[in-house]
Amino acid sequence: MKQTTGKTPDVQPPKVSGRDTRKAVLERGTRPNVPLRSVFVQAPLGSASRHGRLKEFVRRSDLRALRAFLIVVACCSKENADGWTTTHDSAVWARLLDTGVAATDQAARTAAWRTFKRLQDDHRLVRCTRKPGSKMISVTLLREDGSGEPYTRPDGKTPADRFINIPSTFWTSGYDEQVDVPSLALLLTVAKEKPWCELPADKAPAWYGWSEDTHLRGLQKLLELKLVERRAHFRVAPLSPTGSTMVYQYKLAPRMRPRRKATAAKPAISTSPSGA
Known part of the structure; x- marks a missing residue:
């Protein structure tokens, strides 16, 4: 052939x-x-x-x-x-x-x-x-x-x-x-703080060294990427017209929270009588 x-x-x-x-x-x-x-x-x-x-x-x-x-x-x-x-x-x-x-x-x-x-x-x-x-x-x-x-x-x-x-x-x-400089900086900042922390933009220059605009752009980008979560919180403010003021609080989204190290599964313990 x-x-x-x-x-x-x-x-x-x-x-x-x-x-x-x-x-x-x-x-x-x-x-x-x-x-x-x-x-x-x-x-x-x-x-x-x-x-x-x-x-x-x-x-x-x-x-x-x-x-x-x-x-x-x-x-x-x-x-x-x-x-x-x-x-x-x-x-x-x-x-x-x-x-x-x-x-x-x-x-x-x-x-x-x-x-x-x-x-x-x-x-x-x-x-x-x-x-x-x-x-x-x-x-x-x-x-x-x-x-x-x-x-x-x-x-x-x-x-x-x-x-x-x-x-x-x-x-x-x-x-x-996917992150840019402002969002990466704010991701590390949110990770550093306790869950549901307030991150007022007007404090950013003194606390972290970057501008209010950078601070806000970073947080907005993180929300768009779903890397952080945000919730509204009302704080008592007796001298304000309404008696309260609303602020935003942030925490890491589940995908960005630290992972627990996997542990080996323990062997099953027999419940049968001895000698069965």
């Missing part, structure tokens, strides 16, 4: 997205939540200024650097053998940071490195190193207050060591790709 040979089909490598890469990083860490010190958002009561390092990202409208810092925290949420350091090829970092969108491979790698340099030089939140001629970039997490001090895992025992938990679904479900 005559045999025919067909053409060898073109085999193309799969396309791996930034979300795929972020998901792989989080799955490797096996943590349902990523801890972030609250001082990144706001300094403790009694501090000379209540502003946290987050203010600088908002002021510069630097979404790429803010998202990069949060994914570095996620990468380093479990201590590595060489400290709180994560090392990847610059192409992997480029995917993690989404710098490869509409860019050449080299441009994407360079953009990732420059982003880490901003986090290091402008914010003192990481230390990044790259050996001459190497494509590997090592990023070491520093303390979230921008002091440049070494990072330690927060335990919540002191006001300066209190932390919020960002659920891994923030990245794996792609919510990090």
